[in-house]
Amino acid sequence: MKKHPVETLLYYVAVALVMVISLFPFFYTISSSLKRGNELFSTSLWPAHPSFSNYASLFRDQPFGAYLLNSVLVSGGAVLLSLGVSVLAAYALGRVSFRGRGVLMMTILGVSMFPQVAILSGLFELVRALGLYDRLGALVLTDLIFTLPFTIWVLVTFMRELPKELEEAALMDGVGVFTLIFRIFLPLLLPALAATSLLAFIGAWNEFLFALTFTISPEQRTVPVAISMISGGSSFELPWGTIMAASVIVTVPLILLVLLCQRQIVSGLTAGAVKG
Template sequence: MKRLSRFATRFLFYLLVLFVVVYSAFPFYWAVVSSFKPSGELFSTNPSLLPLPFTLDHYKNVFLQANFGRNLLNSLIVAGGATLLSLTLGVMAAYALGRLPFPPRSAVLYIVLSMTMFPQIAVLGGLFILLRQAGLFNTHLGLILSYLLFTLPFTVWVLVGYFRGLPKELEEAAYVDGATPLQTLLKVMLPLTGPGLVTTGLLSFIAAWNEYLFALTFTVGDSVRTVPPAIASFGGASPFEIPWGSIMAASVVVTVPLVILVLVFQQRIVAGLTAGAVKG
């Protein structure tokens, strides 16, 4: 009976894991399959799970569009800039909040956390006016600064827990040798935060890369527009046609690099999130 019960428990566990994997991966699989199907097959009443017949026309249409390469470059500039700026500011803020003693530390942490509680639509109007008044509307810098609204709090919270988990003896030894707090951060503590930096940097980059609402609102034309609103603006041969094939192909093009990055750095991501969540 114990063996049977153990077998049944294990079987149900793997069945649940299989369901979660299929449920999570199937939408991406279907996008890949649809990107290789001819347009007529996408509206078939009996769709196939395999790309039969096979075609690359949708990928050709995506890359033949004059502005899609520009949109990819814009996404790289904005997401990369937002990630680097949030890491730079987040490291200094997290070190101060995690290691330096000052009375309102907890209050500041809760204020940082409260920044993530507001939906994007709630701050959209204020940010729009702010960017217009500052002359940053429809610029890369305007998008980068607006993306800090959701990348910076996440960076600070993860790195605060990570800095708190580092040994105090290293910091004390640096102070004994005459190092300032900034020197201690840059030369002693920062080299030890590799997993935390990779985790926050990669997840912040993904969030900025996939952001849609700010990119749609704060850009006009394709000179600064990033990939998500560019894909949403794809048009078909007629005003009533939605080019699902091209949309799926473009989505695969912008998603595959992120999947590769996550697979390459998955161990560091898990290590960084675990350290930031349970230490300190």
């Protein structure tokens, strides 16, 4: 059926509207990061003389590279640990039936519903008791606690959908439970793992409150905290250009990750397991 031209026009107008609304802030961030000095206060969309001086000063005035590395360590560590734990947990919760499984699942979900602020003091005590205060380990631990309910729930859903016959075929082949999980289920769960780890990574990467509370020294600082602490020459000056440059740099790894994983996310790897 051929569409009416007005209909097509309306469609593209709507698309353009959504694009502008969602992309304008990012565009403005990038363009601001390229502006120098008083240019920042002009309303032009693109600077007349784009310069990278904000980026240079970002790394010159503070150890921004070290902050980035901290963020990578914290987010990467939290994601890897949470994947390891949640794959095992998802097998138990998704494929082994035991008394209290439903209650356990609801508890896991319930825990994740508390606002961060509410459990901050409790977590602080925990971190202190474990001797992790002002160490990256504190952030790995707390990020792990926050991502686990989410990753477990998602993986349980995927784990349940794997055909039961596969498990039985493996049982007939005489494999143990770890071989079953890591050699047979894990390859089939790759798309799910890619998607969940990506979301968990974004969560940990952007995490601000825990990073601010559980670390104090600049050596343990992660990027979100570092950005909030960028200050200008006087207390009356906010260095918007530098802050924007930092924000752009922080966003780049996430975009790269999504591009890297997107094929994994969309592919249906279970094709061919059972008649379909």
